[in-house]
Amino acid sequence: SLSLREELQQIVNESSESTGIKIRSSIQEINADGEQHRFICNTFKEGISNGLRHGNATAFWFELRLNEGMIEFLLSDNGAGAKMLEIKEGLGLYGMKERAERLGGEITFSSEPDEGFEIFLKLPYKGEKETTK
Numbered sequence: 001s002l003s004l005r006e007e008l009q010q011i012v013n014e015s016s017e018s019t020g021i022k023i024r025s026s027i028q029e030i031n032a033d034g035e036q037h038r039f040i041c042n043t044f045k046e047g048i049s050n051g052l053r054h055g056n057a058t059a060f061w062f063e064l065r066l067n068e069g070m071i072e073f074l075l076s077d078n079g080a081g082a083k084m085l086e087i088k089e090g091l092g093l094y095g096m097k098e099r100a101e102r103l104g105g106e107i108t109f110s111s112e113p114d115e116g117f118e119i120f121l122k123l124p125y126k127g128e129k130e131t132t133k
Contacts (some may be wrong), residue, residue: 005029006035008064015048023048025062030071031127038097040064040073040121043107046092047075047119048112055079055117067126070105073121081115096121 002010005027012023032040044062051057057079065072087093092108096119100107105123 003029004032004040004064007037007041008062011044011048012062013039015045018057019052021048021052021057022059022061024060026065027062028065030064030066032071032123032124033126036071036103036123036126039103039123040071043073043096043119043121044075046096047077050092051075051077051079053116055081057116069125071123072127073123074118076118077116079116081111081113081117084109084111085115087111 008025008027012025015021016023048060051060055077057077059078061074061076063072063074087109097107100121100123103123105121107119107121109117109119111117
């Protein structure tokens with residue numbers, strides 16, 4: 001089974017190859033538990049998919065790091081963006097918010113017209129210690 005960093009890098013590679021988009025990233029090796037690992041990967045995939053489908057994004061910035069006992073996930077795109085009041089928290093965004101809260105974390109979404117879309121997720125880190133690769 002792949003580490004979280006390896007799996008996220010695989011998503012970057014597959015997304016770039018299949019769509020031609022650019023994804024720049026900075027991904028720390030973090031030993032997330034199984035449920036967090038799946039949620040982070042699914043949120044990353046869904047964020048890319050939403051950016052392409054709703055925002056016509058062509059480039060993404062992704063960062064995953066450990067900061068003060070929290071796993072921090074940031075995904076931003078260069079898509080069309082939208083007024084936050086107009087963004088419907090459909091099943092995707094609502095589901096992300098619900099799962100983040102269930103895992104003891106929080107997720108925020110921010111956007112402005114012509115300014116892209118950003119997903120910021122914080123989860124409590126449950127792993128023993130950081131590993132470096």
